[in-house]
Each structure stands twice: as structure tokens, then as C-alpha cells.
Amino acid sequence: MKELGIVKLHEKLVNKEITSEELIKDALTKSHKLNDTCNAFVTIIDDAKEAEVTDNLLSGIPFGVKDNYSTKGILSTASSNTLKDYIPFFDATAVKNLKDAGAVAVNKTAMDEFGMGGTGTTAHTGIIHNPWDLNRSCAGSSSGSAASVAAGVYPYALGSDTGDSIRKPAAFCGVVGYKPTYGMISRFGLFPFASSLDTCGVLTRSVQDAAIVVDAMKGQDKKDATSWDSSDIHLYKSLNGDVLGKKVFYIKEIVDINNYPNASEELKMHLENFHKSLEILSSFGVQVDALSIDKELLNVIPSVYVCLSCAEATSNLSNMTGIIFGPRGEGDNIFDMMKDHRTKGFSPLIKRRFVIGSYILQKENQERYFVNAQRARRLIVDKFKSLFQKYDALILPVSTGPAPLLENENDQLNSDDTTLLEEHLQIGNFGGFPSITIPNGFINNLPVGINITGNCKDDANVLNIAYALEAKMNYKDMVVKDE
Numbered sequence: 001m002k003e004l005g006i007v008k009l010h011e012k013l014v015n016k017e018i019t020s021e022e023l024i025k026d027a028l029t030k031s032h033k034l035n036d037t038c039n040a041f042v043t044i045i046d047d048a049k050e051a052e053v054t055d056n057l058l059s060g061i062p063f064g065v066k067d068n069y070s071t072k073g074i075l076s077t078a079s080s081n082t083l084k085d086y087i088p089f090f091d092a093t094a095v096k097n098l099k100d101a102g103a104v105a106v107n108k109t110a111m112d113e114f115g116m117g118g119t120g121t122t123a124h125t126g127i128i129h130n131p132w133d134l135n136r137s138c139a140g141s142s143s144g145s146a147a148s149v150a151a152g153v154y155p156y157a158l159g160s161d162t163g164d165s166i167r168k169p170a171a172f173c174g175v176v177g178y179k180p181t182y183g184m185i186s187r188f189g190l191f192p193f194a195s196s197l198d199t200c201g202v203l204t205r206s207v208q209d210a211a212i213v214v215d216a217m218k219g220q221d222k223k224d225a226t227s228w229d230s231s232d233i234h235l236y237k238s239l240n241g242d243v244l245g246k247k248v249f250y251i252k253e254i255v256d257i258n259n260y261p262n263a264s265e266e267l268k269m270h271l272e273n274f275h276k277s278l279e280i281l282s283s284f285g286v287q288v289d290a291l292s293i294d295k296e297l298l299n300v301i302p303s304v305y306v307c308l309s310c311a312e313a314t315s316n317l318s319n320m321t322g323i324i325f326g327p328r329g330e331g332d333n334i335f336d337m338m339k340d341h342r343t344k345g346f347s348p349l350i351k352r353r354f355v356i357g358s359y360i361l362q363k364e365n366q367e368r369y370f371v372n373a374q375r376a377r378r379l380i381v382d383k384f385k386s387l388f389q390k391y392d393a394l395i396l397p398v399s400t401g402p403a404p405l406l407e408n409e410n411d412q413l414n415s416d417d418t419t420l421l422e423e424h425l426q427i428g429n430f431g432g433f434p435s436i437t438i439p440n441g442f443i444n445n446l447p448v449g450i451n452i453t454g455n456c457k458d459d460a461n462v463l464n465i466a467y468a469l470e471a472k473m474n475y476k477d478m479v480v481k482d483e
């Protein structure tokens with residue numbers, strides 16, 4: 001039962017082999033069990049009620065919600081002490097759309113505070129552990145969502161992605177992580193981190209499930225001016241696995257083992273495994289080209305991300321004062337109260353980012369850092385947009401290998417030459433490009449992933465390439481076995 005996808009679950013519900021009530025109860029029991037081992041949730045919604053089974057594929061089926069989505073009447077903390085008692089009075093549009101489809105939210109998943117970070121170690125409820133190996137990180141920030149889908153609590157959980165926060169945890173937990181084109185899903189009710197990069201999306205165990213869920217989440221929304229009408233896009237119906245004649249490229253500078261003179265055995269195996277996946281694509285009649293891209297342009301990706309995301313975060317989170325929502329700080333006047341709230345509430349990682357963001361936004365520094373970072377972003381996006389005129393997708397391995405041990409996790413950029421292997425997914429956020437990670441193998445008994453990114457609004461094409469590749473590998477519907 002654990003590994004069943006949405007279509008199979010729906011069939012069982014329709015045939016009355018199971019009931020929605022049983023599914024919800026089962027997901028709640030599994031949530032409690034997983035919380036004991038992995039600390040994956042901020043809230044388990046014990047009184048979640050079954051829903052009527054209709055002809056909607058999602059009806060009656062449980063799902064998880066990352067804790068930075070507003071959920072009506074349910075604690076929504078973004079894993080931060082600054083919101084530890086915050087209960088919204090409305091649902092995020094994406095959550096509402098799923099509820100309208102008859103889906104049932106059963107928990108709120110733990111995450112890196114406010115989506116900032118990539119380790120799963122900064123949630124106010126503690127470190128989130130990887131169900132494949134409890135000593136390892138899930139990556140982040142959608143850590144609890146990835147862990148719970150990998151553990152088979154339900155077929156899907158919502159994530160959000162500003163730099164890689166859906167796609168990296170998906171790789172480390174052996175699941176699918178899909179970040180659609182920017183604006184396809186409304187961000188209304190998603191706590192902002194860096195609004196020009198933030199994207200709602202989903203973690204699942206198959207490309208098909210990712211298509212089904214995003215079909216239901218998406219849609220233009222008056223409450224998010226960056227959302228657009230995608231009613232002519234039908235992701236699930238467009239999945240046919242026909243990729244003959246498609247063209248994909250990878251970036252030589254990033255995957256050539258000769259560029260890593262000190263490569264670990266793990267990295268060698270990972271890159272070899274990546275090439276095996278490319279061979280599968282070639283065998284389908286997909287043209288796979290190795291392209292060289294100006295290293296100077298590639299090398300600025302991480303710094304552009306730091307500049308823009310920290311600046312936007314500093315501005316966006318300036319409303320976290322403890323006055324409007326969150327616990328009141330102590331003090332004799334409003335300034336001391338706000339200072340106390342923010343000093344006590346935010347983790348060191350967030351504070352560090354606010355220092356960077358404030359510096360960049362200072363009038364005298366804006367041109368040098370903020371404006372230049374925006375210019376560099378434009379150059380990067382233009383480069384990839386021009387490549388997407390000729391190619392259907394960019395394909396690259398996710399990270400330098402499998403999930404690291406928690407004791408080795410930190411939130412600094414890699415200081416060696418592997419930085420780009422870890423950070424290239426940010427290209428997808430700079431351009432708002434659709435991007436999906438699927439599992440493509442195991443290194444030392446731990447899952448690793450491959451990423452496919454394409455042009456804006458070309459989600460169906462990107463998913464189809466992933467769908468074809470997934471069908472030829474043995475990692476679809478994979479769940480962590482109980483010991």
C-alpha cells in the first residue's frame with residue numbers, strides 16, 4: 001500500500017477496496033511513527049476528516065503540506081520561532097485548490113526556517129533526518145516533505161523552491177521533485193522568502209503523480225499578480241513518453257570528471273551514473289549534446305543567488321515584528337519589542353542572511369551589488385533562453401553525490417571546485433524555468449537524482465522527458481523499507 005500512486009489509490013477508492021477514512025487514519029499513524037524517527041513534521045492534523053470520493057483523482061487521498069503554506073485554522077510556522085503560535089484564517093490558494101479537488105491535508109512538514117537553507121537542520125522543532133539513513137541529511141528546505149513521501153506516508157507533499165528546495169531534497173530522499181514554471185501556481189498564502197524566485201511545487205514518487213498534483217494546484221489567481229492562465233496546459237494528459245527526436249544538452253564544465261582533480265570515489269560513481277542515464281535517453285532517439293558554457297558566467301551563479309535572495313528576504317521578512325503576528329517580544333517600547341522578538345525568534349542562519357541583505361540594499365551599495373546581481377541574472381537567463389530555442393531541456397546531476405552525514409552539513413557554499421555541481425539548480429529559479437528531479441540510482445546504498453530543466457511554460461515537454469527516463473529505470477514508486 002505504501003508505494004501506491006494516486007491513480008492506483010483512486011481505483012481502490014472507487015472500487016471500495018479501501019475507504020478515504022482508512023487512508024487518512026493510516027497516513028496519520030505513519031506520520032506519528034515517522035516523527036519519532038525523522039522529526040519530519042511540525043504538526044500532525046489528528047482530526048483530519050475523510051473526504052467524499054468523486055471522479056477527481058485526488059479526492060479522498062491524504063497529502064502533506066510544507067509548513068510555509070498558510071493553512072486555515074492550522075498552525076503554520078514556516079518552522080520558525082517567530083511564528084510558533086501563528087494560525088492563519090485562510091488557506092494558501094494552492095492548498096485551497098487541492099482541498100477543492102477533495103484532497104485531505106494530514107500534516108504540516110518541517111523545513112529549514114522560512115525556506116532559507118538546504119540542510120534540514122534549522123527548523124525550530126529540531127533536525128530532520130533522512131529516512132534512508134537517520135544519520136544523514138534530507139537536504140532542504142522541503143526536508144519533511146521529501147522524508148515523508150520517501151517513507152510512504154502518502155503519495156505527495158507540497159514543497160516550495162527558491163534555489164533548489166524541492167529538487168535537492170527529492171534527490172537525497174529518492175523521490176521526484178517538481179518545480180513548475182514561475183507563476184503557474186499562485187504564491188498567495190505561501191510565506192515569502194525571495195518573491196522573484198519563490199515557486200510552489202510538489203514531491204511525489206512518480207512523474208505521473210507530480211503531473212496530476214500540479215494540474216490541480218495551478219491556475220491564475222487574482223491574489224497573485226505573477227500567476228498566469230495555464231488552462232490550456234494539461235500535464236497529466238500530455239504524458240506519453242514519446243521523446244523521439246528531442247534534443248537535450250548538459251554542461252561539460254559541470255559534469256566532466258577531469259575538472260575535478262581531487263574527485264572522491266563517490267563523485268566519480270555519481271558522474272558515471274549520470275552518463276548511464278544519458279545513454280538511456282540516447283537509446284530512445286533523444287539527441288544528447290555536451291555544451292561548453294562560459295565559466296565566468298557559470299561561476300557567478302552562486303553569488304548572484306546570495307545577493308538577490310538575501311536582499312529580497314531581508315525586505316520580505318521585515319514584517320516579522322511580533323506585533324501583527326507571532327509571539328510578542330518584551331520591551332518598554334515598540335522598537336525594543338520588535339528587537340526582542342527578532343533576536344529571540346530567528347536562527348543564526350537567518351540573521352546572517354539579513355546582515356548580507358541589509359548591506360546589499362544600503363543605498364551606497366545597491367548599484368555595486370543588487371543592481372549588478374540583477375544584470376548578471378539577466379545574462380544567465382538570456383543564455384539559457386537562447387539555448388532553449390535549440391534544445392528541449394538541460395540535463396544535469398543533482399549535487400556531488402548522495403545525502404551527506406548530518407555532522408558534515410553546513411550552510412556555507414562549497415569552498416572546493418564542486419560548488420557548481422551543488423548550486424546549478426538556481427538557474428531554474430533565475431529564469432522561472434520548469435525543473436524536475438527524479439531518482440536515477442544509488443551510490444553506497446543511498447539515492448541520487450538527475451535534473452531536467454526546460455523553457456518557461458514548456459512544463460509538459462520537461463515532464464515527458466522525465467517520464468520516459470523514469471520508465472526505463474527502477475526507481476519509480478520507491479519507498480524506504482521498514483527495518
Ligand code: GLN
Nearest residue numbers: 115117118162163164165
Ligand atoms: N538552499 C538554498 C538556500 O539556502 C535554496 C533554498 C530554497 O530553495 N528555498 O537558500
